[in-house]
Amino acid sequence: MRRVMFWIAVVIVLCAFILPIAWVYVTSLKSPEDIFRPEKLAFLPTLYNYKYIVTVRPSLLEFRNALIITLASTALVMGVSLPAAYSFARFNTGGGHLLFITISTRMFPPVVAAIPFFFLFRDWGLLDTHLGLILLYIYFNMSFATFLLYGFFREIPEELEHAAMVDGYGRLSIFRKVIFPLIKPGAAITTVFCLVWAWNEFLFAFLFTRRVARTVAVGLAVFWGSIEIQWGPMAALMGLAILPTLAAAWFMQRFIIRGLTFGAVKG
Template structure:
């Protein structure tokens, strides 16, 4: 009966069966579509457009889609762009956001309004912001460069990263810092030697989120790149012709592109869940 109080306690036989039926159902709903990507990636066009249910699972596998993807499209170049852009933007975001989050958490700088303004930057419709950026980027020669897109991803991620880190910085007891001050540490030293080591888990969480968000970002990546700096999500979105959709290479590309994020969610699950609560629950 404690099931609905705190979701804990012993389960009887019926409860157990009920528990596992629901759990398996939910897992099926989650995993089936993703499994379908991987199945489709190994299908020939005829099997992709088959109208029998059994062909969903039973078919003659082929690696043709991957061959086409690698041969006819710059898949690995684009993949490399994604890696470079997401890693470099994450590093910069972490620096900027941890400084700012510390300030917000320790001194409540700007009395909450500033923190809110930071977050509200993400409420501006990106599509409209894109046009002034496009003109600015043209003048600066930043169009279709990794550096230019990295800058945009920094802007894109920095506000939520700040907010995420804010929760972690808030947890550090002020007494620790006061003690350090008595020991003669300067403010900068306290930040570097006392505070930063303590929020390392928070930084790890934030890094994961920024990496994933940047990895998955589409709109800016699509508008601000052509060939040289194009990330992999844009390539995958492009398999849509006027009278045909090439699902084979699309699925093959997606299968590879989502692999790192799947691995991250598998191995970093504890950290991710910790981050999702935005510091409201102590880990």
């Protein structure tokens, strides 16, 4: 009986996750006439919608924008957060206050920051630029990445570094040879979180870009016009837009397991 309940629960949860995705892909393969006839289960698959988003509208540009902004912001975030988190974890830099201030940027609704940032970016000419959005994503992801990495660095016993010092290594080579290999699973998880967040971010991308730097997430909303909703092309673009995040989730799951058992690695 308990097994049956278990499987029922699994099926319900799976349906909740899979049905919307399945709907997206199924819809994307339907012709415009088929989309509004849900009673008709069998339909002739067509690539019409995919052709539409490639030829009629600048979807590839949106993909390229999202890719540039996501990769650049994540690389910069990791470049700063890794040493910052290390320093917070090892030297208690700022006596805890600095770490708190860093995290506190995630404690208010992001939209609170939107208006001041908007005026600032307008004056600096950063609206609708890649750099503008990259800076914004750095601002939001940095605090999160630093806090996450801080936890991973805390797991590494300080004695390991002492041993390496006595063994004749300086701070930098210790970080490179001892600390970084141990933090790798944690760093991978953090990187993936940043990538996914930046890729999916909608609010700021919507407010701060128009045409030049528009990302996929915003592009998806454009199908929602005042006259009609282009379900087919929207589903096609959705189907493509979620592929990177699905890949990231698949890549991440083994690291999450490793990351969680990280404490057991202690020497």
